Amino acid sequence: MVLDEEWMVEWSNAMAREFLGIPKPKDQLHSLFEYIDDRVFLDYVRKGEFSRPLQIPAPVDYSISLEVRVVPYGKGKHLIQARDITRLNQLENVRRDFVANVSHELRTPLTVVHGYIETMIDADGDEELDQWKPILGQMQEQSMRLQRIVADLLTLSRLETHERVEGLEVIDVGDVLDRIADSARSLSAGSKHDIRVECESGIGLWGNPSEIESAFSNLVFNAVRYTPDGGQIVLKWWRRGDESYFAVTDTGVGIEAQHIPRLTERFYRVDVGRSREEGGTGLGLAIVKHVLIRHNARLKIDSQPGVGSSFTCCFPADRTRTLSVAELGDRSASGA
Incomplete structure (x- = not known):
């Protein structure tokens, strides 16, 4: 879409009309805000910080996710690009859930394995175990590394899934x-x-x-x-x-x-x-x-x-x- 300095729609293509519900511009121009009343979008426009794109639900169908970019040009005019990222979001959610679930499932068996390795390393007076100490040390080191990876994956999963920052x-x-x-x-x-x-x-x-x-x-x-x-x-x-x-x-x-x-x-x-x-x-x-x-x-x-x-x-x-x-x-x- 192309907007004038008053955010009136001067031109829009067929996809913009389909996803945003904007009619084809005729003799009389209409404000963009007649069609997009999303509070997050209005705040985005008010702040005027357009370096990052914004994700909003499509006004015609809230199940559709749009990534909106605003590009200032000319004397106060703006170009708005919106693309459907619904499928990308769905795939991202699947990946996120998979990582979180696998990390949770790995945590307990890793803890058990690490515990047994630690017990064998700490055992004194067992000649048979003593010859395995160097190998057990390597196993302990790698199990600790895996535990750190799982802990970091769980931290990332929490940061990604909880959008609101609590405990401020x-x-x-x-x-x-x-x-x-x-x-x-x-x-x-x-x-x-x-x-x-x-x-x-x-x-x-x-x-x-x-x-x-x-x-x-x-x-x-x-x-x-x-x-x-x-x-x-x-x-x-x-x-x-x-x-x-x-x-x-x-x-x-x-x-x-x-x-x-x-x-x-x-x-x-x-x-x-x-x-x-x-x-x-x-x-x-x-x-x-x-x-x-x-x-x-x-x-x-x-x-x-x-x-x-x-x-x-x-x-x-x-x-x-x-x-x-x-x-x-x-x-x-x-x-x-």
């Missing part, structure tokens, strides 16, 4: 970063990484604490895994204008440009061998992406091979909070 509260990001930094130092162990926290005081985040901590942790732990011994990792939280930002910057191996667009795909790895060796599941950045989407945020990735990488989470104004005096007092009292 003002998060003291400084406290979260202190905990993550301590865990990162433990993970770093003998690698002697220089892990620093730079946190702007008084800036909080409106969100789900466990989801935010999970996303931030994945970014930081990835930096630990891919930064050589003695390298530097900086966790930074700050506010610029109305928006707030969290960045993890490292002096690691870096990532070539062609890999960056695919980093948040499930199981995508730049270096498969190294990722497995370091204990990664290939799902961490996918979890980060979905958490940020649920919090209306976005992920920006900058990297240079041999120099390092910077992963930045950008949160909009409606997620940024100024911490109260009481909240700041609690943080000081805790010794942060």
Whole structure:
């Protein structure tokens, strides 16, 4: 459809008329909003942020899902493209249900297998078992890896199926970063990484604490895994204008440009061998992406091979909070 500066329909093709119920334009132009009264769409138009497409039900049949793109052009005019994604959504739901069900079914037998392996490893004084200890150690390592994959798959499944973010509260990001930094130092162990926290005081985040901590942790732990011994990792939280930002910057191996667009795909790895060796599941950045989407945020990735990488989470104004005096007092009292 082609719309004028007043959102009046100047032209529409047959498919637009079929899915949106818009009559063929004649002598008198009609407003688009006479035919599409979906509240989500109206809010989308009001905000004027058209960088991402919008999914809405078709006005003529709510069982049909449409992906709508608005492209501004000319002097105040707009081009609207709508495509039927019903089948794609159905296939996505089938995939999502399959992954969730398989993950649930795998969790119990994996726990049993891991328990038996652990028991055999801990058994002392059994010469027959002692000769199998190296193999049992490898089995334990792989069973733990499978458990981590299943746990991450279940986390992804929950993030995808529960559209509404629950348990929202003002998060003291400084406290979260202190905990993550301590865990990162433990993970770093003998690698002697220089892990620093730079946190702007008084800036909080409106969100789900466990989801935010999970996303931030994945970014930081990835930096630990891919930064050589003695390298530097900086966790930074700050506010610029109305928006707030969290960045993890490292002096690691870096990532070539062609890999960056695919980093948040499930199981995508730049270096498969190294990722497995370091204990990664290939799902961490996918979890980060979905958490940020649920919090209306976005992920920006900058990297240079041999120099390092910077992963930045950008949160909009409606997620940024100024911490109260009481909240700041609690943080000081805790010794942060």
